[in-house]
Amino acid sequence: MHKGKGMKFVGDSRIKADRQPNIPKDYSEYPGRTEAFWPNFLLKEWLVGAVFLVGFLVMTLAEPAPLEKMADPTDTTYIPLPDWYFLFLYQFLKYEFAGGNYVLIGAIVAPGLAFGALLLAPFLDKGSQRRPVKRPITTGIMLLAITSVIWLTYESVAEVDWETRTEQNKPVLQPEVEIDKESDGYAVFNKSCVSCHGDNLQGGVGPTLIGVDYSVEEIKKIAVEGTGDMPSGQFKGSDEELQQLAEFIVSVNEQADE
Amino acid sequence: MMQKIYDWVDERMDITPLWRDIADHEVPEHVNPAHHFSAFVYCFGGLTFFVTVIQILSGMFLTMYYVPDIENAWKSVYYLQSEVASGQIVRGMHHWGASVVIVMLFLHTLRVFFQGAYKKPRELNWIVGVLLFFVMLGLGFTGYLLPWDNKAYFATQVGLQIAETTPFIGDSVKILLSGDADIVGAQTLTRFFAIHVFFLPAALFGLMAVHFIMIRKQGISGPL
Numbered sequence: 001m002h003k004g005k006g007m008k009f010v011g012d013s014r015i016k017a018d019r020q021p022n023i024p025k026d027y028s029e030y031p032g033r034t035e036a037f038w039p040n041f042l043l044k045e046w047l048v049g050a051v052f053l054v055g056f057l058v059m060t061l062a063e064p065a066p067l068e069k070m071a072d073p074t075d076t077t078y079i080p081l082p083d084w085y086f087l088f089l090y091q092f093l094k095y096e097f098a099g100g101n102y103v104l105i106g107a108i109v110a111p112g113l114a115f116g117a118l119l120l121a122p123f124l125d126k127g128s129q130r131r132p133v134k135r136p137i138t139t140g141i142m143l144l145a146i147t148s149v150i151w152l153t154y155e156s157v158a159e160v161d162w163e164t165r166t167e168q169n170k171p172v173l174q175p176e177v178e179i180d181k182e183s184d185g186y187a188v189f190n191k192s193c194v195s196c197h198g199d200n201l202q203g204g205v206g207p208t209l210i211g212v213d214y215s216v217e218e219i220k221k222i223a224v225e226g227t228g229d230m231p232s233g234q235f236k237g238s239d240e241e242l243q244q245l246a247e248f249i250v251s252v253n254e255q256a257d258e
Numbered sequence: 259m260m261q262k263i264y265d266w267v268d269e270r271m272d273i274t275p276l277w278r279d280i281a282d283h284e285v286p287e288h289v290n291p292a293h294h295f296s297a298f299v300y301c302f303g304g305l306t307f308f309v310t311v312i313q314i315l316s317g318m319f320l321t322m323y324y325v326p327d328i329e330n331a332w333k334s335v336y337y338l339q340s341e342v343a344s345g346q347i348v349r350g351m352h353h354w355g356a357s358v359v360i361v362m363l364f365l366h367t368l369r370v371f372f373q374g375a376y377k378k379p380r381e382l383n384w385i386v387g388v389l390l391f392f393v394m395l396g397l398g399f400t401g402y403l404l405p406w407d408n409k410a411y412f413a414t415q416v417g418l419q420i421a422e423t424t425p426f427i428g429d430s431v432k433i434l435l436s437g438d439a440d441i442v443g444a445q446t447l448t449r450f451f452a453i454h455v456f457f458l459p460a461a462l463f464g465l466m467a468v469h470f471i472m473i474r475k476q477g478i479s480g481p482l
Contacts, residue, residue: 013270016272032288068409070407171339
């Protein structure tokens, strides 16, 4: 490197004033048909990227990102599932030897050893051989790890009924309604319906009553005869109260439609 | 004109070496799919970077609408998904990109592993790469909570319970992540948002810079 006397700089900076051609070094370590990265190779990479992007966008358009119901911490029936690339860990913890009393093994020791070994692979596999067949232990362990991850992932979702799951967790925007708890209708509701449909009609054992599309007559019929999973004879009271109840539910829904 | 501007800046800043280092190198034959089709395995790293760029861009646009608050998080995602023009596409890109980046990262790791490319002198780059993998998994875990729907909420609850089993530091880790010893709630959401949007991307950028500087310094590993 050129040093000391005779060097000229731009102003008082450390940038040299005498321009030198910046010619890249030869890539002669691996003889063969090398190619300039810029622009030749980058152009090809660009094309690969473009094809990849088109495929990716087609996938994105074909399947919108899923969104379930707004989180409800009181929902005790929900079976949690992590994102797919954590499923193998999730499944591993279900086994007797890795969960329950031995959760430390399943949650910390085993993954810690596996990922620690991955991190330190260059120091565990120090031989100079690079071909997979020339280092059978390393290759074998990795193949075993991949197989078990794939198998655990499969096991974790083999039983999952995706369609019911999606159906039960459809996103619904709960309309905001003010419920007049002083009204006669609410008093009737409070007597017969509140235990299943919740004190704000938000649902519980039974579904929410906000956003249902029934007429007064239909609601009266359902209250007495039941529908779907709802048994008959839930309503107890006079015909007048039944009318008040149905009108109350319809009025809440009219409010929700606005 | 452009040349003059360039020369003017270059005289003062000496920018030529900066881009020359990136642009001017030969690509060896054995990694070039134009010469050997099987060399497509060398694309996985670049594609991982490409998807990461997609994630950064789509994520930046998502934060224009997203509200990290338990009352409004889900509603803002629902609004984005159903009302905003192209909102569904941008969220779709971020959602599916999160999966594709893991797939690409996995394939890239396997390529390097089975080719023994992590061996001397590239041990340090392998370690940085595995750390990048961990950061990416962390981004996946924290991002999963943000839509604040049922699957997000309950998966995070399980994840935090697992974190809690760590000996000695488990409780502290859980409180650090969720803001409370028992509740997964408002604090958890803001913390996960901060980790997802600020802390982990910062780590990601730093590690990626180191990863790329190392590969330029050492060059691609030779053919098997």
